[in-house]
Amino acid sequence: MAVNSPDRTRRSERSRTAILTATRELIAEVGYAKLTIEAIAARAGVGKQTIYRWWSSKGAVVFDSILALSEQTDGEVALPDTGDLAADLKTVLRATAAEFADPAFEAPIRALNMELIADPELAELYREKLEKPVTEAKKRRLRAAREAGQLAADTDLDLFLEFLYAPLTQRWLLRSGPLDDAFADALVDATLRAFP
Amino acid sequence: MAVNSPDRTRRSERSRTAILTATRELIAEVGYAKLTIEAIAARAGVGKQTIYRWWSSKGAVVFDSILALSEQTDGEVALPDTGDLAADLKTVLRATAAEFADPAFEAPIRALNMELIADPELAELYREKLEKPVTEAKKRRLRAAREAGQLAADTDLDLFLEFLYAPLTQRWLLRSGPLDDAFADALVDATLRAFP
Amino acid sequence: MAVNSPDRTRRSERSRTAILTATRELIAEVGYAKLTIEAIAARAGVGKQTIYRWWSSKGAVVFDSILALSEQTDGEVALPDTGDLAADLKTVLRATAAEFADPAFEAPIRALNMELIADPELAELYREKLEKPVTEAKKRRLRAAREAGQLAADTDLDLFLEFLYAPLTQRWLLRSGPLDDAFADALVDATLRAFP
Amino acid sequence: MAVNSPDRTRRSERSRTAILTATRELIAEVGYAKLTIEAIAARAGVGKQTIYRWWSSKGAVVFDSILALSEQTDGEVALPDTGDLAADLKTVLRATAAEFADPAFEAPIRALNMELIADPELAELYREKLEKPVTEAKKRRLRAAREAGQLAADTDLDLFLEFLYAPLTQRWLLRSGPLDDAFADALVDATLRAFP
DNA sequence: CAGTAATCGAGACGGTACGTCCTGTCTTGAT
DNA sequence: ATCAAGACAGGACGTACCGTCTCGATTACTG
Numbered sequence: 007m008a009v010n011s012p013d014r015t016r017r018s019e020r021s022r023t024a025i026l027t028a029t030r031e032l033i034a035e036v037g038y039a040k041l042t043i044e045a046i047a048a049r050a051g052v053g054k055q056t057i058y059r060w061w062s063s064k065g066a067v068v069f070d071s072i073l074a075l076s077e078q079t080d081g082e083v084a085l086p087d088t089g090d091l092a093a094d095l096k097t098v099l100r101a102t103a104a105e106f107a108d109p110a111f112e113a114p115i116r117a118l119n120m121e122l123i124a125d126p127e128l129a130e131l132y133r134e135k136l137e138k139p140v141t142e143a144k145k146r147r148l149r150a151a152r153e154a155g156q157l158a159a160d161t162d163l164d165l166f167l168e169f170l171y172a173p174l175t176q177r178w179l180l181r182s183g184p185l186d187d188a189f190a191d192a193l194v195d196a197t198l199r200a201f202p
Numbered sequence: 203m204a205v206n207s208p209d210r211t212r213r214s215e216r217s218r219t220a221i222l223t224a225t226r227e228l229i230a231e232v233g234y235a236k237l238t239i240e241a242i243a244a245r246a247g248v249g250k251q252t253i254y255r256w257w258s259s260k261g262a263v264v265f266d267s268i269l270a271l272s273e274q275t276d277g278e279v280a281l282p283d284t285g286d287l288a289a290d291l292k293t294v295l296r297a298t299a300a301e302f303a304d305p306a307f308e309a310p311i312r313a314l315n316m317e318l319i320a321d322p323e324l325a326e327l328y329r330e331k332l333e334k335p336v337t338e339a340k341k342r343r344l345r346a347a348r349e350a351g352q353l354a355a356d357t358d359l360d361l362f363l364e365f366l367y368a369p370l371t372q373r374w375l376l377r378s379g380p381l382d383d384a385f386a387d388a389l390v391d392a393t394l395r396a397f398p
Numbered sequence: 399m400a401v402n403s404p405d406r407t408r409r410s411e412r413s414r415t416a417i418l419t420a421t422r423e424l425i426a427e428v429g430y431a432k433l434t435i436e437a438i439a440a441r442a443g444v445g446k447q448t449i450y451r452w453w454s455s456k457g458a459v460v461f462d463s464i465l466a467l468s469e470q471t472d473g474e475v476a477l478p479d480t481g482d483l484a485a486d487l488k489t490v491l492r493a494t495a496a497e498f499a500d501p502a503f504e505a506p507i508r509a510l511n512m513e514l515i516a517d518p519e520l521a522e523l524y525r526e527k528l529e530k531p532v533t534e535a536k537k538r539r540l541r542a543a544r545e546a547g548q549l550a551a552d553t554d555l556d557l558f559l560e561f562l563y564a565p566l567t568q569r570w571l572l573r574s575g576p577l578d579d580a581f582a583d584a585l586v587d588a589t590l591r592a593f594p
Numbered sequence: 595m596a597v598n599s600p601d602r603t604r605r606s607e608r609s610r611t612a613i614l615t616a617t618r619e620l621i622a623e624v625g626y627a628k629l630t631i632e633a634i635a636a637r638a639g640v641g642k643q644t645i646y647r648w649w650s651s652k653g654a655v656v657f658d659s660i661l662a663l664s665e666q667t668d669g670e671v672a673l674p675d676t677g678d679l680a681a682d683l684k685t686v687l688r689a690t691a692a693e694f695a696d697p698a699f700e701a702p703i704r705a706l707n708m709e710l711i712a713d714p715e716l717a718e719l720y721r722e723k724l725e726k727p728v729t730e731a732k733k734r735r736l737r738a739a740r741e742a743g744q745l746a747a748d749t750d751l752d753l754f755l756e757f758l759y760a761p762l763t764q765r766w767l768l769r770s771g772p773l774d775d776a777f778a779d780a781l782v783d784a785t786l787r788a789f790p
Numbered sequence: 791c792a793g794t795a796a797t798c799g800a801g802a803c804g805g806t807a808c809g810t811c812c813t814g815t816c817t818t819g820a821t
Numbered sequence: 822a823t824c825a826a827g828a829c830a831g832g833a834c835g836t837a838c839c840g841t842c843t844c845g846a847t848t849a850c851t852g
Contacts (some may be wrong), residue, residue, distance in 0.1 A: 016818070016828055039320055042807060053830045058809065120316050123375050124235055133378065162388075165369075168379075169392055172368035173361075179319050182329065183364075192358075196365060200396035212796055212849070238838060249799040254840065408802055408844070431712055434833060445804045450835065512708050515767050516627055525770065554780075557761075560771075561784060564760035565753075571711050574721065575756075584750075588757055592788035604823055630812060641825040646814065 024050035029071040038117035065121035083143040099190035220246035225267040234313035261317035279339040295386035416442035421463040430509035457513035475535040483543040491582035612638035617659040626705035653709035671731040687778035
């Protein structure tokens with residue numbers, strides 16, 4: 007008994023791209039709370055059914071619209087490695103903090119985070135598809151540092167990264183403080199002190 | 203020409219309480235995404251206008267429903283002080299992590315956090331009204347530790363608390379890992395290493 | 399256990415009238431096949447729900463829009479009575495035939511007839527509410543003729559009226575022939591011959 | 595530049611028949627109002643385009659589905675001729691009335707009539723293709739009666755038939771009374787009195 | 791202690807968006 | 822070339838809620 011699922015080979019790439027782009031634009035323009043499927047369809051020049059055919063929820067569309075964005079840039083991610091771990095991490099964290107200053111970039115990711123908080127399955131998918139490659143790149147840099155004797159051999163790298171990034175993410179999401187270079191540097195210094 | 207703002211002295215306490223309780227119940231039952239003003243009104247046995255008269259948005263109702271909850275328990279908050287800072291912090295963090303296991307408690311606070319992420323003004327109000335007293339209590343304990351020489355005199359207590367709590371909050375919101383005693387302990391240990 | 403039916407006393411007369419008028423206008427303008435609830439609501443300046451709250455189907459709205467029309471004109475219907483039955487019936491049938499020439503009048507009634515053909519319950523309601531008073535007026539005229547000895551005492555008046563009107567209705571609905579005075583006269587003459 | 599009209603010689607007879615049968619079945623099952631092209635296509639095991647290629651509207655399909663039905667039975671239609679006109683007409687009218695008792699037969703013809711009322715062109719086509727041969731057969735019987743001196747020489751046969759059939763059709767379409775033998779007989783008797 | 795002015799429960803209202811269904815067109819691959 | 826299949830843009834459906842707006846019916850101050 008075949009489930010009546012759509013035929014992926016016949017999917018319109020033109021529509022898919024238009025929907026994803028329209029979604030990102032609309033989040034930046036009107037905000038996530040006022041984002042509607044109808045507006046996405048209208049902006050993309052697409053029937054609503056074409057959205058419902060391929061995505062199960064608004065969250066899923068938002069998710070894919072971010073995913074599509076990062077797939078452009080990616081390929082293989084790599085962190086800088088000058089040999090100076092502290093300096094390299096500061097470079098990365100400063101850059102990350104700076105990105106959040108641009109509303110056109112920030113708004114969709116904020117929207118995505120709200121979806122992830124609301125929907126555990128989507129959050130799991132996010133970790134697998136989007137976060138994992140980035141996390142792996144970060145871990146590669148940390149392992150290099152470990153081999154260079156700059157980190158203890160038994161350092162829990164996942165915990166290290168949670169420590170490094172969670173305060174930044176929290177400040178950004180709740181707007182509870184400035185995301186400046188000083189803060190980025192403080193995060194790196196404290197984290198390196200915590201995991202010597 | 204008088205501004206037509208409602209007369210607080212005539213407000214029905216019965217209705218206010220019923221609305222706040224209904225809100226918390228409904229979030230726990232159907233989730234925040236499916237929470238509607240009409241459902242709150244119906245559950246509380248209240249006219250919709252009574253909600254709109256006293257609250258400006260759904261977020262504000264959710265906010266107050268949490269506030270009301272914490273006002274029951276509070277009075278004056280105080281952290282344990284056995285003289286052993288690490289032990290005391292572990293006690294507190296373990297308790298905090300444990301609270302998140304109860305959906306009836308967790309769901310409304312998760313909902314509130316989504317509102318805070320979406321609405322900067324509400325987030326500011328939250329910090330002022332709800333977070334501040336708790337933060338102050340935590341800082342009092344840290345200052346006591348500082349005076350006992352267990353923390354450096356120049357420790358930035360706000361940053362200290364961000365480091366201590368942000369990883370916990372993040373794991374909880376995104377369900378990215380277990381909130382067990384081991385994790386709570388690791389956070390305390392790492393934070394104390396970071397701020398010697 | 400009370401069914402959640404709307405409170406008739408609070409119904410907006412303004413909306414009711416606007417909906418009924420818009421319906422008639424739209425049928426005349428775009429035809430019954432292209433009549434939509436959304437267009438009625440838009441034209442009437444009314445929410446769709448206000449239509450769905452008070453009418454169970456598009457047919458019911460069309461029905462009421464005709465009913466409202468005839469309630470304006472009615473009061474008490476009476477056929478002419480000059481003493482000459484044939485002449486009086488010809489006057490009435492010629493007038494009826496002539497009415498069908500005006501699209502603004504004809505189109506809504508055609509639409510109504512399609513609904514009656516499709517929906518037995520609506521047809522019954524139609525007979526009770528709209529047709530009966532008119533039929534009674536016609537029968538009164540026929541009874542007068544019977545008492546004047548112009549019709550047999552045992553004439554089946556309902557059958558008489560079916561014979562008189564059915565061919566006219568059929569020609570109009572199916573556009574199978576002209577609705578002119580000659581036809582009207584021929585119907586009267588033949589019917590009077592059939593029921594001497 | 596050739597007009598892109600389909601090549602009739604390559605038409606699939608299997609599909610044509612399946613579509614027409616499916617149409618009749620579906621009208622009987624779900625009613626005309628809920629009849630959809632997609633359902634016809636699915637039931638017939640046919641692509642939607644195959645329907646749109648060969649028919650211009652839903653009404654046209656319904657029309658042909660009835661036409662196909664009558665083409666099975668026809669060939670050459672002839673009314674009974676026992677020499678007794680009244681008796682023969684009663685036989686025919688009773689049979690006609692009886693046919694309307696079967697929903698599987700009645701529903702598609704009711705649907706067709708709704709289309710004819712809505713669409714003048716289709717009504718004309720109906721008269722030409724479906725009604726004419728039947729009407730001709732009836733007229734042949736009436737002419738025979740005329741020659742036998744049972745009808746006046748100047749009787750308008752078309753009007754005669756309208757008189758005979760319109761009340762029956764009307765009762766059936768609007769379900770305004772029983773279609774029994776007594777009614778059929780009364781129609782014949784009255785009509786013969788009207789056209790002596 | 792009646793008069794009166796507010797809040798209250800209730801829910802109708804004009805709207806917006808939802809998610810579904812169907813239309814009529816178009817594309818693909820098989821026959 | 823037609824066919825089965827079904828994706829597509831579009832539009833209407835009927836439903837759910839939104840936030841505003843009347844309605845009486847309490848309810849609590851005020852004259």
